[in-house]
Amino acid sequence: MAGSLTITTSQQSMPFAWLRENLLTYLRLSRAVPLPSIVGFTELGPNNELFNAAAVFHQGRVAGIYRKLHPAIRKSVYSAGSATPVFRVGHVVFGIVICNDSNYSEPARRIAEQGASIVFIPTNNGLPTWSAEANLVRQVRAVDTMRAIENGIWVVRADVVGEFGEPQVLRFFRSGRSARQCSSGGQDRKRRPLGS
Numbered sequence: 001m002a003g004s005l006t007i008t009t010s011q012q013s014m015p016f017a018w019l020r021e022n023l024l025t026y027l028r029l030s031r032a033v034p035l036p037s038i039v040g041f042t043e044l045g046p047n048n049e050l051f052n053a054a055a056v057f058h059q060g061r062v063a064g065i066y067r068k069l070h071p072a073i074r075k076s077v078y079s080a081g082s083a084t085p086v087f088r089v090g091h092v093v094f095g096i097v098i099c100n101d102s103n104y105s106e107p108a109r110r111i112a113e114q115g116a117s118i119v120f121i122p123t124n125n126g127l128p129t130w131s132a133e134a135n136l137v138r139q140v141r142a143v144d145t146m147r148a149i150e151n152g153i154w155v156v157r158a159d160v161v162g163e164f165g166e167p168q169v170l171r172f173f174r175s176g177r178s179a180r181q182c183s184s185g186g187q188d189r190k191r192r193p194l195g196s
Helices: 014-032 099-103 105-113 136-151 177-181
Strands: 037-044 050-058 061-067 086-089 092-096 118-122 154-158
Touching (some): 014 050, 014 061, 061 086, 105 118, 105 136, 118 136
Antiparallel strands (some): 050 061
């Protein structure tokens, strides 16, 4: 999926107007950056439905958009996306799954079947300390490890932690030696090399 970013919002809609201007500014700035950026946003669809989406910006253009397939664990204002596109930058093919999508094996599998060597998972688990599960980090790492082993791909998750007002920290996880060591029966599954 490639092309231009179309944001079908009214200029009178303050939150969407602000979002539109910020996305367009970021898109212009991406012309000078040699690496792609994955930018999360709320997309207003053609039938006025909302999608939790991520755009891939690269060299001043939108390389494509991914819409979250599984919007929430319980209830969401977002509609479900339906596609698992992959994106190519140079020799690297990658895909995106957003947050809760990583709990399902199918999105990462479909991305790997299309030749991707990496899946990026933008996440927002910045839960207040009083409501976060103590095991959340372990659970997330176990899911990432499982997706890496199942599909022979690299998994990179970016997440916020802490509460608003506190410093926000990005956490990255890569399926490397630790993922291979976790494979059942001691069998080492091969990862697809980057850029292959």
